[in-house]
Amino acid sequence: MKAEDWRKMGLKDEEYQLITEVIGRDPNFVELGMYSVMWSEHCSYKNSKEVLRTFPTKGERVLQGPGENAGIVDIGDGLAVCFKIESHNHPSAIEPYQGAATGVGGIIRDIFTMGARPIALLNSLRFGTLEDARARYIFNGVVSGIAGYGNCIGIPTVGGEVYFDPCYQGNPLVNAMCVGLLETDKIKRGQASGMGNPVILVGARTGRDGMHGVTFASEELSAASEEKRPAVQVGDPFMEKLLLEACLELIYNDDVVGIQDLGGAGLTCATSEMASRAGTGLEIELDRVPCREQGMTPYEIMLSESQERMLMVVLPEKEEKVHEVFRRWGLTSTTIGHVTGDGILRVRMGGKVVAEVPARSLAEDAPVYCPAFVEPAYLRTTAQLQLAEIPDLGDAEKVLLQLLSAPNIASKEWVWQQYDYMVRTCTVVLPGSDAAVLRLRGTKKGLAMTVDCNSRYVYLDPYLGGKIAVAEAARNLVCSGGEPLAVTDCLNFGNPEKAEIFWQFRKAVEGISEACLAFATPVIGGNVSFYNETNGEAIYPTPTVGMVGLLEDVEKRCTQEFKAEGDLIVLLGETYDELGGSEYLATVHGKVAGMPPALELNKEKALHKLLLDAIGKGLLKSAHDLSEGGLAVALAECTFGNNIAATVELQTNGLRSDSLLFGESQSRVLLSTAADKVELLLALAVQENVPARVIGKTGGQKLSLTVDGREVINLSLDNMMSAWREAIGCLLK
Amino acid sequence: MKFGVVVFPGSNCDLDAYHLVKDVLGQQADYIWHQEENVSAFDCLILPGGFSYGDYLRCGAIARFSPVMKSVVAFARSGGLVIGICNGFQVLLEAGLLPGALYRNLCLQFRCLFTHLKVENRQTPFTGGIEPGRLLKIPIAHGEGNYYADADTLRRMEANGQIVFRYATADGEVTDTANPNGSLYNIAGVCNEMKNVLGMMPHPERAGEAALGSEDGRLIFQSILKSWEGSR
Numbered sequence: 001m002k003a004e005d006w007r008k009m010g011l012k013d014e015e016y017q018l019i020t021e022v023i024g025r026d027p028n029f030v031e032l033g034m035y036s037v038m039w040s041e042h043c044s045y046k047n048s049k050e051v052l053r054t055f056p057t058k059g060e061r062v063l064q065g066p067g068e069n070a071g072i073v074d075i076g077d078g079l080a081v082c083f084k085i086e087s088h089n090h091p092s093a094i095e096p097y098q099g100a101a102t103g104v105g106g107i108i109r110d111i112f113t114m115g116a117r118p119i120a121l122l123n124s125l126r127f128g129t130l131e132d133a134r135a136r137y138i139f140n141g142v143v144s145g146i147a148g149y150g151n152c153i154g155i156p157t158v159g160g161e162v163y164f165d166p167c168y169q170g171n172p173l174v175n176a177m178c179v180g181l182l183e184t185d186k187i188k189r190g191q192a193s194g195m196g197n198p199v200i201l202v203g204a205r206t207g208r209d210g211m212h213g214v215t216f217a218s219e220e221l222s223a224a225s226e227e228k229r230p231a232v233q234v235g236d237p238f239m240e241k242l243l244l245e246a247c248l249e250l251i252y253n254d255d256v257v258g259i260q261d262l263g264g265a266g267l268t269c270a271t272s273e274m275a276s277r278a279g280t281g282l283e284i285e286l287d288r289v290p291c292r293e294q295g296m297t298p299y300e301i302m303l304s305e306s307q308e309r310m311l312m313v314v315l316p317e318k319e320e321k322v323h324e325v326f327r328r329w330g331l332t333s334t335t336i337g338h339v340t341g342d343g344i345l346r347v348r349m350g351g352k353v354v355a356e357v358p359a360r361s362l363a364e365d366a367p368v369y370c371p372a373f374v375e376p377a378y379l380r381t382t383a384q385l386q387l388a389e390i391p392d393l394g395d396a397e398k399v400l401l402q403l404l405s406a407p408n409i410a411s412k413e414w415v416w417q418q419y420d421y422m423v424r425t426c427t428v429v430l431p432g433s434d435a436a437v438l439r440l441r442g443t444k445k446g447l448a449m450t451v452d453c454n455s456r457y458v459y460l461d462p463y464l465g466g467k468i469a470v471a472e473a474a475r476n477l478v479c480s481g482g483e484p485l486a487v488t489d490c491l492n493f494g495n496p497e498k499a500e501i502f503w504q505f506r507k508a509v510e511g512i513s514e515a516c517l518a519f520a521t522p523v524i525g526g527n528v529s530f531y532n533e534t535n536g537e538a539i540y541p542t543p544t545v546g547m548v549g550l551l552e553d554v555e556k557r558c559t560q561e562f563k564a565e566g567d568l569i570v571l572l573g574e575t576y577d578e579l580g581g582s583e584y585l586a587t588v589h590g591k592v593a594g595m596p597p598a599l600e601l602n603k604e605k606a607l608h609k610l611l612l613d614a615i616g617k618g619l620l621k622s623a624h625d626l627s628e629g630g631l632a633v634a635l636a637e638c639t640f641g642n643n644i645a646a647t648v649e650l651q652t653n654g655l656r657s658d659s660l661l662f663g664e665s666q667s668r669v670l671l672s673t674a675a676d677k678v679e680l681l682l683a684l685a686v687q688e689n690v691p692a693r694v695i696g697k698t699g700g701q702k703l704s705l706t707v708d709g710r711e712v713i714n715l716s717l718d719n720m721m722s723a724w725r726e727a728i729g730c731l732l733k
Numbered sequence: 734m735k736f737g738v739v740v741f742p743g744s745n746c747d748l749d750a751y752h753l754v755k756d757v758l759g760q761q762a763d764y765i766w767h768q769e770e771n772v773s774a775f776d777c778l779i780l781p782g783g784f785s786y787g788d789y790l791r792c793g794a795i796a797r798f799s800p801v802m803k804s805v806v807a808f809a810r811s812g813g814l815v816i817g818i819c820n821g822f823q824v825l826l827e828a829g830l831l832p833g834a835l836y837r838n839l840c841l842q843f844r845c846l847f848t849h850l851k852v853e854n855r856q857t858p859f860t861g862g863i864e865p866g867r868l869l870k871i872p873i874a875h876g877e878g879n880y881y882a883d884a885d886t887l888r889r890m891e892a893n894g895q896i897v898f899r900y901a902t903a904d905g906e907v908t909d910t911a912n913p914n915g916s917l918y919n920i921a922g923v924c925n926e927m928k929n930v931l932g933m934m935p936h937p938e939r940a941g942e943a944a945l946g947s948e949d950g951r952l953i954f955q956s957i958l959k960s961w962e963g964s965r
Contacts (some may be wrong), residue, residue, distance in 0.1 A: 147843050151874070152784040154745025238743050238787025330742055418843045420874045422936075423782075425749040428944045439944060441752070554944075 001026050009036035010215040015367060022361045030299045030347070030355045034362060037265040037303060038272060041530055042214040044366030047496040048528045051509050055523040056516050061485060062524055069110040069190055069260065071524025072182070073486045075550050079440070080184045081447060082116035085124075085177035085490040085546040087529035090217045091232040092174040094225055096141025100174050101149040101235040102307050107178040108155065109261035109310070112244050115188035115251045116180025119424060120438055121150050123160040123176050124451040124490070124544040125415075128169030130407060130731040135164075138172050140732070145235075146176070147418040152237035153244070157419035158427050158436035160451055164407045167459075170534025171221055175490040175527075177546040179449055181440065188251050190260035192274035192282055192313045195341045197257055199271075199282060200319070202326050202333035203243050203309040206267070207292035209233050210305025214264040220495055220533040239308040239331075246329040247310060255318045255325075262309040268302045268362065270311040272345050275359035282359065284337030286349040298347060298354040313339060376500035382460055385580055385594030393658040396632070396705070396712040399588055401723045403629045403662065404636055406587045410727035432641075433559045434476040434625050437551065446554025448482025450547055454628070455540035457596035460581045462504045462541055464596050466511025468666060471604050472627060473547040474519050478608045479623040479669060481558045481615040482549025487516055489526040489545050494538025496530045504541040512543060518601040519608070521547065558615050560624035561641025565699035567621050568678045569646055572607060572685065572692050573668030575631070577659045583628040584662035599666045603690075607667050610688040619673055619681045626668040632661040632705065632713065634670050636720050639703055645717050647704045648696030657707055672698055734961050735761040737775035739805065739821075741796045742767065746782035746818065746938060753941040754779070758954055767799040776961055777814040778805060780821025782874070782936060792835065792877050793823030802828055814858055814957060815930045819875055822922075822932035831925055831932045832890060833882035838875070839915025845874040847946065848913055848935055850921055851901040854894040857924055858960035859931045859953050868905050869898070869949040871935040873913055873921075878934035880916035880923070890923060898922035898933055 006016045009032065019027055019035050027035060041047055057065040063080055064072035070084035088103025104121060111118045123146055128135030150157045155178070192199065210233035216225075250256050258278065260270045267289070275282045286301045296304075314322050319335060326333035340346070345362065347355040358365075393399065403409055416431040428446065429437035435450040452473040458465030474484045489512060494501040516523055526546075532539045551557055562569075579585050580594020614620050626634045631650075639645045652660055659665075673681050678694060685692035703720065705713035736754045740747045747764060755762040765772060772778060785796035796802070802824075809815045809830050817825035825831045838844055850869040852860050863869070882890065890896055898921040902911040912919045914934070922933030937950030 144842070151843055151876075152743075152787060154783060236787070238784060238789065241743055241745070241784075241787075417846055420843070420845050422845060422872055422874060422939050422945070423745055423749070425752065425939050425942075425945055430946070 001032060006032060006036065009033060010040055010218060011036050015039060018367055022365060023357050030302060031357055033299050033303050034268045034355060037212065037214050037268055038362040039366040040214045041218040043265050043269060045528055046366045047369050047371055047530065049368050050370055051506055054509060055513050057522050057524065059486065059520060059522040062522055063184065063187065064524065066523065066525045069113045071486065071488060072114060072187060073524060074184060075445065077443060078184055080182050081548055082111055082114045082180040082182055083177065083488055083546065083548055084110050084525045085175055085451065085488045085544060086527040087490050087492060088174045088176065089171060089492065089529055089532055090221065092142050092172055093221055095232040096138045097145040097148065098232055098234050100142040100145030102233045103174050103176045104146055104149040105235045105237065105240050105307055106263045107176045108153065108240065109263065111178045111180035112247055113188065113190065113259050113261050115186045116182035117248060118155045118178050118180045119426065120179040120436065120449060121155050121157040121176065122449060122451050122546065124173065124453065125160065125162045126168045126173040126542065127164050129164050129166055132169060135169060136732060142172065142174055143415050143418055149235055149237045151420040153241045154423050156421045156423050156427050158421050158438065159431055159449060162412050162415055165540065167540050171532045171539050173492050173542055175544045177451055177488065179447065179548060186251060188256055188259050190274050191258040191278040192280050192339050193278040194257055195339055196316065197313050197339045198316060198319045198335045199284060199337045199339065200312045200314060200322060200333050201289060201309065201336045202312065202331055204236060204239050204306055205290045205292045206301055206304045207306045208296065208300055208304065211300065211303050213305040218531055220531050222535055233305050233307045236308050242329045242331055243308060243310055246326050246331055250322060250325055255322055256312055256314060258313040260311050262311060264305060266303055266305045272359045272362035274311065274313065275345060276363035281340040281342045281344040282337055283340050283346040286347060288334050288336045290332055290334060298349045302347065371496050371502040372499040373503040373506055374499040375503055382593045383595060387577060387579060387656065390579065390589060396661060397715055399662065400632050400636065400713055400715065403583060403587060403633055404720055404724040405727035406583060407728055407731065408583055409629045409633055411725045413725060414728045428554060429480060429557055429559055433480065435480040435482065437480050437554065437557045439554045444553050446551035446557060448477045448480040448549040448551060450476040451544055452476060453542055453544040455542040456592060457581045458508055458543060459540040460594065461596050462507035463511040464599060466508035466543055467515040467599050468596060469543060469545045470512055470515035470519065471599055471666060472625065473545045474521065474608060475625045475669065477547055477549035478611045479558060479625050481556050482551050483612060484519055484521045484547055484549045486524045487521050487545055487547050489523060489543055491526065491528045492532050492539065492542040492544065493530050494533045501538055508541055508543045515601060518605060556615055558620055558623045560622055560638055562638050562644040562646065562672050562698045563621040563642060565644055566675065567672040567698045568675055568694050569648060569696040569698060570671040570673060570681065570692055571668065571695045572671065572690055574665065574691050575655060575660055575663060575668065576665045577656055578663050578665045579659055582662065582664045584658060597664050597666045604667045606688050606690050607669065610685055610690045611669065614681055614684055619677045620671055621674065622672045624670045626670060627664065630662040630664050636703060636724065638670060639717055640721060643717055644698050645700045645703045646696050646698045649706045650695060652708055660707065734776045734958055735774065736777050736779055737763055737765045737772055738779045738781055739765045739801055740767060741785035741799055743785045743787055744781050744783035746936065750779045750781045750938040753938045754954060757941050765801060767801045769801050770804055772804045772808050777957055778808060780817040780824050782819030782821060785820055785824060793820060793827040796824045797827040806830060809930050812927065812929050816859065817932040818936055818938065819934055822934060825930060825932045830930050831923055832886050833880055833923060835877050836879040836881055837877050838879050843876040844913050845872065846913060847872045849901045849903050849911065850898040850935060851905055851907060853896045853899055856894060857897060857928045857931065859956050860897060862956035862959045863952050868901060869952060870947040871937055871940045871950050873935045875934055878914040878916065880920040882917065893926055895924050895926065896920055897924050897931060
């Protein structure tokens with residue numbers, strides 16, 4: 001074997017050395033390929049493992065934490081919710097439609113592999129600014145890819161977030177999350193147990209697509225990346241729909257011992273991980289694998305990332321029945337081998353053994369690195385924001401309209417109206433509110449779900465930004481009436497071999513961990529995506545937080561829009577002179593600087609408790625979290641749903657007026673409540689020690705905002721609405 | 734009354750239709766697998782939405798060759814009630830049970846949103862229970878719902894009352910802005926000459942409960958019930 005062979009596959013010299021030690025000889029070409037994909041960052045987490053261990057992962061409700069295909073949380077009455085988020089950034093950068101579509105397909109397989117019926121999809125998307133033609137092309141392609149896959153397979157896409165920033169110009173982020181529902185006694189795991197049990201491969205034929213996809217995902221992007229287009233797989237949602245139904249039928253009937261999908265690193269990953277988890281070995285024959293074309297080599301078959309394939313271990317007496325069920329669903333299934341007791345993954349083709357290595361060594365024995373880390377130099381510059389140098393707020397109306405039409409704040413209707421968010425008729429809070437809410441048929445319960453991350457905050461302070469991402473996700477759930485259960489995260493960063501990037505990663509994980517501990521929402525799974533760089537430039541560190549919350553009574557759900565004229569508007573929380581990292585500062589003053597707003601976890605927790613109490617007692621008509629654009633933008637957003645405007649009076653009390661209107665201080669929520677319930681609400685707030693103030697009244701067709709007795713905003717709903725609603729569509733024309 | 738919900742490979746609104754007629758309206762319902770050849774046990778057949786066979790050829794073009802379709806056609810020809818929703822509508826067109834065709838949406842994108850439907854003919858088994866002037870708020874979710882028929886066919890359909898629903902504004906005006914997909918004359922649903930087969934792009938099964946944002950879809954199924962009871 002020549003050094004250039006393993007280097008080309010992304011292995012370091014010392015990693016090759018380690019392989020020869022593990023197997024006691026030089027690997028052959030097939031084996032080298034298998035190690036190279038399994039020991040890639042994407043599969044082995046070799047750079048991140050040590051840091052990820054610091055996440056809180058346990059909790060009373062947790063039935064399955066990290067390490068399996070997806071995490072699972074108990075929601076009572078014999079039911080559990082299974083969810084996970086995963087990135088598909090690199091494929092989407094060069095082939096947006098298929099990259100995004102197969103990202104959705106992959107995360108759906110992770111959920112039904114666990115025995116759960118997928119009930120909802122969410123996504124977190126980030127692109128370059130829409131003035132750039134390639135960014136528009138990627139944005140368009142990604143959205144149609146998500147729609148193409150999710151709509152066809154019939155799982156509603158109910159929520160998500162979309163951001164635009166120049167840092168994502170060459171490297172967009174496409175993070176897909178899937179939520180599934182299952183009965184607690186039907187959990188399946190990816191384990192190949194039981195010596196002699198047959199191993200069945202089902203689904204699409206194996207082709208030459210997606211070779212070395214995981215290796216590609218573990219490198220920086222460059223001009224040469226376009227040549228890696230063949231590393232992007234092509235999705236077939238119809239095939240996956242059949243697989244989904246057939247696999248769930250078999251799982252419900254208890255016909256499956258272990259099951260795993262074939263995603264990154266294909267057959268190599270599925271076989272070695274299933275055997276490794278069960279402490280067994282596997283023997284497979286590649287001649288039996290149905291291929292798309294003749295003459296595929298063992299190397300190609302073992303490394304192919306062709307989509308829509310599953311590997312299943314069943315009892316010998318169930319083998320025929322399982323094939324029969326797959327046949328009824330029009331699927332091709334083949335027994336390709338069996339479970340052994342020697343811990344070896346043995347691969348045969350044409351009567352010869354073409355690979356023979358310990359399964360565990362592929363799945364578990366990748367080297368673990370502790371990369372160096374150092375505080376990034378840029379932080380010294382960005383932290384130097386002098387508020388005094390920011391000119392006073394001029395025309396507040398103009399600024400509000402400017403922010404409402406800023407792509408990061410503007411309505412994302414252009415995106416979500418391309419998604420089927422209603423199929424399965426359980427979506428009771430549609431896209432556009434703080435969190436999506438689904439009812440659970442046959443029960444009174446509901447699930448609230450959201451994905452959140454303000455990556456500008458994380459860039460300016462990774463630790464605080466990480467904390468805020470969790471707090472905002474939890475706040476969104478709570479505003480909908482859901483009690484936060486657990487977290488799945490998608491950690492998108494640059495090249496971890498650069499010390500400044502790894503510092504960002506460590507700090508963000510620290511912040512996320514701390515917030516998760518405080519809210520008792522353990523991390524039950526997720527994904528790390530490194531090497532998000534183009535020509536050496538990293539994206540903002542973007543640890544996306546996916547969170548699911550439980551509503552014991554879905555009838556008590558709450559949404560953000562004002563419901564009736566004459567209700568009182570209450571602001572919870574304190575506003576400070578905090579403009580660092582705000583959308584206002586970026587959009588109006590062109591600055592990404594300062595420290596993100598402070599976050600006190602105790603105050604945030606008190607706020608959550610108050611909100612859940614108040615919603616439970618029926619005191620609220622609406623609740624909306626304050627985020628990008630601050631109070632004025634949140635007010636405008638509350639007026640849109642039912643076309644009910646508001647009159648609001650504010651005092652600066654020594655604050656800058658831009659901080660008051662557009663600052664993004666944390667732990668704040670805007671409520672509306674009937675006049676006869678406001679006393680109860682305020683009393684409850686006092687009890688929970690949450691600052692609460694009546695700031696105005698709903699009604700009319702104009703938003704009137706007075707600061708210190710002077711009206712600074714008087715805008716018609718139509719005016720605000722058209723700025724907010726048409727912005728993204730206009731930028732695409 | 735007993736409803737049969739036909740399940741093609743790739744159907745994905747079968748559950749929703751089943752749920753509405755069974756759990757919400759309290760009727761009998763069963764799924765009919767696409768390889769079934771006998772549908773005589775049912776009083777009304779529902780061809781649900783979804784992506785039969787992935788819609789990889791023309792929408793509905795493969796599903797019409799499913800074994801079950803022979804008996805669906807026979808059932809319809811003998812006067813049985815058949816309603817095709819979204820992909821089900823596409824299958825009925827391909828099977829020749831309804832006139833016209835569906836193109837890609839004019840915007841060339843999938844659209845999921847609430848629409849308002851003006852009821853153009855209340856003298857059908859699917860609309861007989863709807864009060865005059867009542868608009869229906871029912872969502873659409875499709876990429877290929879742009880209805881087309883040639884001028885002669887359209888004239889015949891108009892004369893014979895086969896245009897059942899048109900997209901309208903919330904005030905009931907049939908205008909271009911209310912047209913979500915470019916359908917000719919805002920056509921959202923049509924029936925056959927005998928009026929026992931209805932095809933519509935909007936999803937009434939998604940508008941059957943207040944929690945989903947509208948209960949208007951029920952009116953169509955209640956009309957079916959009323960017509961069936963009257964015919965017994």
